[in-house]
Amino acid sequence: GAVVSQHPSRVICKSGTSVKIECRSLDFQATTMFWYRQFPKQSLMLMATSNEGSKATYEQGVEKDKFLINHASLTLSTLTVTSAHPEDSSFYICSARDDDSYGYTFGSGTRLTVV
């Protein structure tokens, strides 16, 4: 079945530094990928839609200069949290939409802790 690899699974960084999270579709091509954020005991909130070869579309209230998204190939999207602060600590999950089947597959998530 379709597999999405997300790395790292867990990261701790110092306040003010940047962190990059990778989302890779292993056995299918995904022109479109999605990035979600989930706070404890809450639902998944869509942050942005990542489109290969073009700029990402950000949801209202999400700072595009803080959450940089790059989707340079049909199998890889990256999310960079720039100048991270403790309030950015959260669980980040990516999803890739299969270009052929239109199915959605989710990565295993990245738990970010900013200290």
Next chain:
Amino acid sequence: GIQVEQSPPDLILQEGANSTLRCNFSDSVNNLQWFHQNPWGQLINLFYIPSGTKQNGRLSATTVATERYSLLYISSSQTTDSGVYFCALNTGFQKLVFGTGTRLLVSP
């Protein structure tokens, strides 16, 4: 935007019991999926069910699109069923909007 409400928010069951989870949505949808998020955060796709009824083992789901709701049935629950259940909808603009979730705890 579309609103997606799930009920109940929390549910505690004894192993072996049956349960019904509900997902109400505010607009017509193209797609509807049910997910189980395990304690480690991994989302497992249970059903793709924009309409009708499907069954997979102890789980089944029914969506009545005209009345804007979907139901997930869990029969003979097991401790491994514990976690959070989400419905998520596709409104035709590709992105999936997630419901508020139902947190299930199945005790031995």
